[in-house]
Amino acid sequence: MSTHKNPLVAIHDFGQSIWLDYIRRNILHNGELQRLISEDGLRGVTSNPAIFEKAIAGSDDYADDIRQLAQKGLTAEQIYAQLAVADVQQACDLLRPLYNHPENGGDGYVSLEVSPELINDTEGTVTEGLHFWHAVERPNVMIKVPATLPGLPAIRRLIAAGVNVNVTLVFSVDRYRDVAEAFLAGLEDRVKADLPVTRLDSVASFFLSRIDVLLDPQLETLSNAGGGQAELAQSLVGEVAIASAKQAYQVYQEIFAGPRWEALRAAGAQPQRLLWASTGNKNPKYDDLKYVEALIGPNTVNTIPVETLDLYRINGKPAARLTDDADKNVLGRLPELGLDLTALTNQLEEEGARKFTEPFGKLLAVLEQKRQEALAPTTA
Secondary structure: OOOOOOHHHHHHHHOEEEEEEOOOHHHHHOOHHHHHHHHHOOOEEEOOHHHHHHHHHOOOOOHHHHHHHHHOOOOHHHHHHHHHHHHHHHHHHHHHHHHHOOOOOOOOEEEEEOOHHHOOOHHHHHHHHHHHHHHHOOOOEEEEEEOOOOHHHHHHHHHHOOOOEEEEEEOOHHHHHHHHHHHHHHHHHHHHOOOOOOOOOEEEEEEOHHHHHHHHHHHHHHHHOOOOOHHHHHHHOOOHHHHHHHHHHHHHHHHOOHHHHHHHHHOOOOOOEEEEEOOOOOOOOOOOOHHHHOOOOOOEEEEEOHHHHHHHHHHOOOOOOOOOOOOOOOHHHHHHHOOOHHHHHHHHHHHHHHHHHHHHHHHHHHHHHHHHHHHOOOOO
C-alpha cells in the first residue's frame, strides 16, 4: 500500500488552504463536494457570476426550480438570486463541520458575489451584500465585493456590519493595501461600537494568471525587437504575476503586525488572508501548476478550478515557496521598459468587471427565456 500523501492534503502542512473555484448543484447532491472535503482536504468554495452562468445555463439541474419560481411571479434576477442562494446554503452546510472546528483557521467558507452590475455602486453593493448575507443565513458564507474604488467603502461598511467579505478583483499591490486598510477600518468601526470581531473573516483575492496574459505579449514584443532592453524584457516574461503576489504577501506581513493590528487582535480579530485567484494556467508554455506551486505559504488560500485541482492531486509537489526570491525586483524593472503597471492593472480591473458582467447578462437572458416558457399557455 502506498504511503504517498495526497498533495492536496499535504499543502495544508505549509499553512495554505485549498478552496474550490466552482459550484454546481449536481456536486452538492451526488457526494462529489463531500468527497473533496473528506479525501482531498478541501477547505472552502468560491463562486462568481461566470461560474453560475455555466452551472445554470449549461445544465438541466435547475429546470424544475426555474419553472416553479417563474410561476410564482419572480423576475429573472430574483430567480437567479434564489438559485444561487440555495446552492450556497447547501455548500455552506457541507462545509459547516470544518467551520465549526476549533482549529478551522478561517476556513469552511462559501463565497457568493454581489451582482457585477453594482461594480461602481457603493450603496447598491452594501444593500445587496446585506441582502445576500441575511438570505443565505449561514455564519460561513462570505460575500464577494470587488476591489474597485467604489467597492472599498462598501467593504469597510460590510465588515463593520459583521459580514464576512471576500474581496475580489485585486490586481495590484497598491490596491491590495487599500483593501487591507478598508478591512482594518471596518474592524475598528465595530470595536468602537462595542461589537464583537471574533469569527469575522475576510480574504483578499489577488488575481494572477490574467496579469501575465496581459503583460507577456508586450514583454515578448519588446524582447523580439532587439536592442539593449531585449534581454531585460525576456527575463520578465511570465514573472510579473508571481512577483506581484510575493510583494503583496510582504505587505500583508507588514500590515498584520505592529500596534494597530495588535489592538484589533487583542479584541479577537483574525487577519484578512491573501487568497490567490485566477490560478488556472492560461498559457500552454507554462506548467499548469505554476500559479499554485510558487505561492504556497502560511496563512494563505489558493482557490483553484476543478481541472487544476485534479492535476495537483496527481502532480503536486507542495513546499513553502512564497518567500523565495521575494527580493527579486521584477516590478521595479517594468518602468525601464516603458510599462506602467498601474495603468495595466487598472485595465485588468475593467476587463475583470466585463468578464463577470457579460456572463451575468447572458445568464439573465437565459433565465428570462425560461421564465417566459414556463408562463406560456400550454396547448392541448
